Amino acid sequence: MFSDRATIYAAAGRGGDGAVAFRREKFVPRGGPSGGDGGDGGSVILVADPSLRDLTNVRNNPHLKAEDGHSGEGSNRTGSMGLDTIIPVPVGTQVLDDDEVVIVDLAAPGASATIAHGGHGGSGNRRFRTSVRQAPRTAEFGGLGDDYTLVLQLKLLADAALLGFPNIGKSSLLRRISNAKPKVADYPFTTIEPVLGIVDLAVDRQITVMDVPGLLEGAAEGHGLGLDFLAHLERAKLLLHVVDAGLPVEESIEAFVAIHRELELYQEDLSTRPRLVVLNRIDLSGEADRDVLVNELAEALDALGDISALRNVLRDEATGKPSIVPVSCVTGEGVPELMSTLGRVVPEPEITPAAEAELAQYLVYRPGRSGSAxxxxxxxxxxxxxxxxxxxxxxxxxxxxxxxxxxxxxxxxxxxxxxxxxxxxxxxxxxxxxxxxxxxxx
Ligand SMILES: Nc1nc2c(ncn2[C@@H]2O[C@H](COP(=O)(O)OP(=O)(O)OP(=O)(O)O)[C@@H](O)[C@H]2O)c(=O)[nH]1
Ligand SMILES: [Mg+2]
Missing domain, CATH: 3.30.300 (GMP Synthetase; Chain A, domain 3)
Known part of the structure; x- marks a missing residue:
């Protein structure tokens, strides 16, 4: 089962206690204080690991505990620090606070965030020596580590996501263009969890494409497998809206609008995401009929008028009508053209200074204090x-x-x-x- 949400209990380690000790040496009758400091407690750190698909790991092991620092010892020996607990999570994992506000977004491979800081080690008695107190018997207890209950949520990151009714050939398309091998079968809801594939567009250009379970009317209210997976579309830069060449144009348009309404109901912003219309199963019609079909579809889409789906739909430069990319997953026709279109329209990743600053902020992020640091x-x-x-x-x-x-x-x-x-x-x-x-x- 695909896990995209998990509650975790992150407990950082306590700092080690400072020691009370006095130097004992031959011929030094009253040696000074020599209690060493405790070591700092370990922290709990999350790291975005591209090899992980979902949150099953942490879901099955939700208690994330870092090691306590060790107590200081005599002869000014500092206790060793507690080991950090480093937990790998999939890229795209977000950490939410009690109010469901995203406080950490591990959106880049290797990004990390300390979600619970270890307590500081306590000072040993040698630090409490003053001119008037030469033999202090005071030492400090180690500080408590942070202790938080947090929710992790996975929102997959992909350059493009496939969108369409069940059984329309989304998984077949992902198999054609990427290294992923999602299951394909002639019945609806073959795909029951999101799959990410890597598409090689050029030697130095790869993009990720996501296949999600098919959407139905009512998906935004939880029909089909809809609601659970709409969330994963949120962070795709481009939607590949798949329609079926085996259907009459009116039915394809109805299907297109039905899916679009679900996106709109789920999230306005998602419904206006850049969109490319892909017409699958063109092997079902003869060569001559194809161009007619593509034109009719483009006309019919355009005739829908000002619906938000069309606001950012990719358009043919010559005609100004919505672009329709015809493909067949059976024969492979049109697939190279689809790939080159993707190369043109998927934005190149750019690391802006703002994005970097944001990332840095997450790296030092500290949840609101409940403890006593x-x-x-x-x-x-x-x-x-x-x-x-x-x-x-x-x-x-x-x-x-x-x-x-x-x-x-x-x-x-x-x-x-x-x-x-x-x-x-x-x-x-x-x-x-x-x-x-x-x-x-x-
Ligand atoms: N003739 C023809 N059949 C296709 C084509 N693409 C996919 N199919 C068939 O359509 C059926 C459904 O394909 P899938 O790729 O599983 O469809 P899906 O959209 O991923 O379906 P769900 O995961 O259930 O939403 C399979 O039997 C495929 O073989 C195509 O281009 N031409
Ligand atoms: Mg599928």
């Missing part, structure tokens, strides 16, 4: 000190009872409880935030 937690002999807590100002105005409650709530919502347990929270400790010190017990 800017919070630092130091532990000492009596408990912990939390630096950077958003409640620091509020606490100044609270009485003792309210402050104790506010701190407990803060610890809970910022997911700091495990740290405070490690600091001895089960027996009761003191939590210091700003000028305030409150008792805390898990």
């Amino acid at each position: 800017n919070v630092r937690v130091l532990r000492d002999e009596t408990g912990v000190r939390i630096i950077g807590a958003t409640i620091e100002e509020d606490l100044k105005r609270m009485d003792d009872e309210a402050a104790t409650q506010a701190v407990a709530h803060y610890v809970e919502t910022r997911r700091l409880t495990p740290l405070l347990v490690r600091a001895g929270g089960k027996n009761g400790i003191i939590v210091k935030i700003g000028d305030r010190e409150v008792p805390y017990r898990v």
